Amino acid sequence: MRALLTGATGFVGQNLKTYLQDRGWQLGTIGRKDSSKDMDEKMQSFKPDVVIHLATLFKAEHQTEDIPDLIQSNITFGTQVLESMVRHNILNFINTGTLWQYYEGQKDVPSCLYAATKTAFESILRFYSSANQMKVINLMLADTYGPKDPRKKLLPKLLSIAGTEKKLQLSEGQQVIAWTFIGDVVEAFEVAAQRLILDQEAKRFVSYTVTSTEELSLRESVRLCEQVLGKKIWVDFGTKPYRKREVMGPERLDPQLPGWTAKVSLAQGIEACRHG
Amino acid sequence: MRALLTGATGFVGQNLKTYLQDRGWQLGTIGRKDSSKDMDEKMQSFKPDVVIHLATLFKAEHQTEDIPDLIQSNITFGTQVLESMVRHNILNFINTGTLWQYYEGQKDVPSCLYAATKTAFESILRFYSSANQMKVINLMLADTYGPKDPRKKLLPKLLSIAGTEKKLQLSEGQQVIAWTFIGDVVEAFEVAAQRLILDQEAKRFVSYTVTSTEELSLRESVRLCEQVLGKKIWVDFGTKPYRKREVMGPERLDPQLPGWTAKVSLAQGIEACRHG
Numbered sequence: 001m002r003a004l005l006t007g008a009t010g011f012v013g014q015n016l017k018t019y020l021q022d023r024g025w026q027l028g029t030i031g032r033k034d035s036s037k038d039m040d041e042k043m044q045s046f047k048p049d050v051v052i053h054l055a056t057l058f059k060a061e062h063q064t065e066d067i068p069d070l071i072q073s074n075i076t077f078g079t080q081v082l083e084s085m086v087r088h089n090i091l092n093f094i095n096t097g098t099l100w101q102y103y104e105g106q107k108d109v110p111s112c113l114y115a116a117t118k119t120a121f122e123s124i125l126r127f128y129s130s131a132n133q134m135k136v137i138n139l140m141l142a143d144t145y146g147p148k149d150p151r152k153k154l155l156p157k158l159l160s161i162a163g164t165e166k167k168l169q170l171s172e173g174q175q176v177i178a179w180t181f182i183g184d185v186v187e188a189f190e191v192a193a194q195r196l197i198l199d200q201e202a203k204r205f206v207s208y209t210v211t212s213t214e215e216l217s218l219r220e221s222v223r224l225c226e227q228v229l230g231k232k233i234w235v236d237f238g239t240k241p242y243r244k245r246e247v248m249g250p251e252r253l254d255p256q257l258p259g260w261t262a263k264v265s266l267a268q269g270i271e272a273c274r275h276g
Numbered sequence: 277m278r279a280l281l282t283g284a285t286g287f288v289g290q291n292l293k294t295y296l297q298d299r300g301w302q303l304g305t306i307g308r309k310d311s312s313k314d315m316d317e318k319m320q321s322f323k324p325d326v327v328i329h330l331a332t333l334f335k336a337e338h339q340t341e342d343i344p345d346l347i348q349s350n351i352t353f354g355t356q357v358l359e360s361m362v363r364h365n366i367l368n369f370i371n372t373g374t375l376w377q378y379y380e381g382q383k384d385v386p387s388c389l390y391a392a393t394k395t396a397f398e399s400i401l402r403f404y405s406s407a408n409q410m411k412v413i414n415l416m417l418a419d420t421y422g423p424k425d426p427r428k429k430l431l432p433k434l435l436s437i438a439g440t441e442k443k444l445q446l447s448e449g450q451q452v453i454a455w456t457f458i459g460d461v462v463e464a465f466e467v468a469a470q471r472l473i474l475d476q477e478a479k480r481f482v483s484y485t486v487t488s489t490e491e492l493s494l495r496e497s498v499r500l501c502e503q504v505l506g507k508k509i510w511v512d513f514g515t516k517p518y519r520k521r522e523v524m525g526p527e528r529l530d531p532q533l534p535g536w537t538a539k540v541s542l543a544q545g546i547e548a549c550r551h552g
Contacts, residue, residue, distance in 0.1 A: 036340060036341075064312060064356075064359050064360075064363070065312075067352065067355050067356055067359060068352060071347060071351055071352045071355065075347055075351060075396065076343065076344060076347045079343050079347065079389075080340075080343055083340050083343060084340075087340070103406065106406075108399070108402055109402055109403070109406045110399060110402065110403045110406075111403075112403070112407075113355075113400070113403055115403070116399050116400045116402070116403035117399075117400070119399035119402075120351065120396035120397065120399040120400055121396065122399075123384070123386060123392050123393075123395035123396040123398075123399065124389070124392045124393070124396055126384055126385055126386065126392070126395075127385070127386045127387075127388070127389055127391070127392035130379065130385045130386075131388075131520070131521055244407070245407055
């Protein structure tokens with residue numbers, strides 16, 4: 001089976017690429033810098049069974065000058081991909097969303113402008129799926145992690161300071177996180193791709209949650225890290241304020257992706273990161 | 277009272293400008309070509325009580341190359357206006373939507389990419405209204421018309437060929453239209469602006485329908501034109517196909533704007549256009 005990936009150089013993208021290749025998939029990639037013509041050529045020559053759209057620009061809190069890039073990366077680029085797909089009758093699309101789109105459990109209230117651009121893109125997706133028989137699965141992700149994560153996220157920081165004298169300044173740490181291991185995440189994308197290709201999806205546009213069911217507060221997560229690594233981690237909780245509109249827990253407003261469940265516990269995942 | 281308008285050079289914008297000026301409003305305008313800095317200066321010096329966002333790029337059926345402009349005009353520009361507003365604590369916003377966002381009566385299915393960008397922008401609006409105490413009234417318009425309409429719409433065409441030998445090629449003409457006279461439309465914007473300024477709106481984000489309750493099929497509309505003008509209009513119905521995803525009737529899924537009702541019948545409106 002053939003998949004065309006956007007965002008293939010990101011953390012999820014690189015892992016998905018390796019995973020799918022190992023499972024015998026043929027892969028192509030397109031990037032934000034490809035012209036419409038480049039995209040058209042790839043659609044025509046590669047003829048993917050499914051397009052997996054991972055490309056995103058993430059800003060937890062935006063600055064005014066981020067607006068054009070946020071919209072270009074998270075709305076315009078995806079629209080151009082969809083347009084190129086329908087011109088070549090390629091009609092299976094997997095989109096990547098975030099639980100941050102559901103602030104305080106409200107389906108239409110994004111927690112930040114980044115999340116708003118994700119919800120905005122869903123309107124574009126609904127147009128293409130309705131007007132062009134396109135089938136869309138929208139995977140709603142929460143916190144992903146795994147070995148060699150280049151993103152400046154909490155877990156890599158904890159791992160890097162474990163056993164050292166360095167102290168990390170954090171918020172109160174009561175936010176609850178559904179840590180989802182990258183190995184589980186990439187499986188979800190394959191499961192979703194197969195659902196589309198094997199025509200197992202009744203709806204034209206459907207959103208599914210892709211998160212671990214294990215939930216730990218940020219404080220508990222730090223303690224677990226210490227246990228697994230057998231090293232002290234110095235953290236000053238409460239020395240930083242929560243973000244404006246901090247997301248305090250995973251809002252699973254969509255059903256879990258059928259045929260998939262997260263298998264890796266945070267303890268196992270930390271162990272994997274340590275050796276990765 | 278002070279209103280800042282976007283899209284002030286368009287048909288609705290020009291009429292609204294004249295109307296509000298006559299009613300004693302102080303007006304400012306901003307355009308797509310204004311930089312963030314220009315906008316900031318205007319927000320700071322003019323201090324509008326309300327921003328009325330009319331600017332839009334309309335494409336009934338888009339071409340691939342229209343995508344960046346559609347998104348820039350209908351999403352990015354508005355986002356930059358909102359951003360500038362919150363920086364200056366200006367928190368009353370009137371947005372302009374279209375019933376085309378509700379294809380076949382479905383609230384989340386846009387009829388065309390233009391309508392999809394309008395729905396996409398609503399997600400951005402919901403973020404700003406939730407995160408920044410901004411109050412938003414979203415006015416959902418259908419077909420507007422009036423004297424000196426420079427847009428290439430049906431009524432100006434009918435008026436221009438009435439009494440001549442010219443023949444207009446049209447579709448079957450069964451689509452039902454809620455023709456709304458420009459004089460009524462501009463009143464709706466003032467009513468909405470007052471609701472925001474006088475703090476009569478309980479919700480932070482609300483959509484209202486702004487349409488005439490008079491409904492005529494396109495065929496009936498042509499006949500009425502002939503009657504009012506007392507001139508023959510040659511039309512070949514059925515010689516053109518309907519548009520892909522033609523909107524066959526007004527989908528009034530939101531309540532009518534409270535305190536407003538359309539007063540001008542299509543017969544009166546045509547009369548006004550003839551003399552305008």
